[in-house]
Amino acid sequence: MKKSSIKSTKTRKTPQKRKPRTKKKTTKSNIFALSNILVLITILALSITGYFYNENQKLIEEKNNQIKQNRIYKEKLAREEEYHISKEYEEKTKALDIEYVSHIDSNIYLDSKKPKTRKLRDDLFDQKEKVNSMQKPKVVVNIEPKIKEKLSEIKKIVVNKPKQAIISHRPKLAIIIDDISTQHQINLLKNVGYIVNASFLPPNKSRTHTVQVASKLDHYMIHLPMQASSNRFDEKKTLHIEDSISKIEKRILEVRKLYPKATFINNHTGSKFTSNKKAMDKLYQILKKYNFTFVDSRTTSHSVANLSAKKYGVRTLSRSVFLDNKKDEKYIIKQLKKAIKIARKNGSAIAIGHPYTITFKTLQKAKKYLDGIDVVYVEQL
Secondary structure, rough: HHHHHHHHHHOOOOOOOOOOHHHHHHHHHHHHHHHHHHHHHHHHHHHHHHHHHHHHHHHHHHHHHHHHHOOOOHHHEEEHHHHHHHHOOOOOOHHHHHHHOOOHHHHHHHOOOOOOOHHHHHHHHHHHHHHHHHHHHHHHHHHHHHHHHHHHHHHHHHHHOOOHHHHOOOOOOEEEEEEEHHHHHHHHHHHHHOEEEEEEEEOEEOOOOOOHHHHHOOOOOEEEEEEOOOHHHHOOEEEEEOOHHHHHHHHHHHHHHHHHOEEEEEEOOOHHOOHHHHOOOOOHHHHHHEEEEEEEEEOOOOOOOHHHHHHHHHOEEEOOEEEEOOOOOHHHHHHHHHHHHHHHOOOEEEEOOOOHHHHHHHHHHHHHOOOOEEEEHHHHH
């Protein structure tokens, strides 16, 4: 009994005590809660970041829209200004077209002083008439030497001029290229193949060789800067409407010394100046004093050049068409044909272009359209 009891006691296992789980559960729950908090914080941070990102994007978009609107507004202003300037510079209006074709401006082709050649021819005609009316041969003997002398004077005067300037009765067209300042432009002008008038801008810092280039030519004009409706065209010595007559005279004397062969001046820009009667009166007094002929470029339909010309007896010519307001061959040819039509109708016309490569090339090709037209220097009109 004792052995069995002992054996039984050995084989019997003592029950193990369960360990408490409270700590693990609390740890897991803490971790879970912490992770939830982190997720919430992350979501909140992302939301805040997204909110500020969206707000920032909105601000950027608004700023871009504002910049775009400003650009559109500036472009609109630029277009309006360009349109305004184009109206000032390109006289395409029907009123002006009618004016040129109907030759309403014929009264500005004043000739207060007859050219010397014409005066001599008139004198010769008068002398011959007197001789024919007289019966005494002695008078003929006395007058004949005078006629010979005057004929020799005429030959001296016209020796350098083309014969067509005197004997031709065909329509005359003077083509002027404004803004000339370089030898390269003159080379292109000469390659056109017929007479084209060069109108030189006065020298400045960006145009240092204009005088030297002009000195090699026998025929040229002065392209004098005058005040436009927009100040962006102003140069250092641009003539302004408020300039005194002494200031204008000083400027005219300057260009006379720079370009001693020139007797013709046309305006560079000048829509404001040429439409101001007081300013043009002052200018014409000086032009008359220094024996200049004015060619009105007609940069405005409100030009009063013809009124001042009548008042001071200064010979004045006027542009008929602009050739190259569009840098396009078809357009230039169309404008040239218009100038030819005006020349045929009125006897003469003036076409003004600019030293664009396309203009020179087109004029070179356009020689075939000039049949029956004398293309001349402005002094031959």
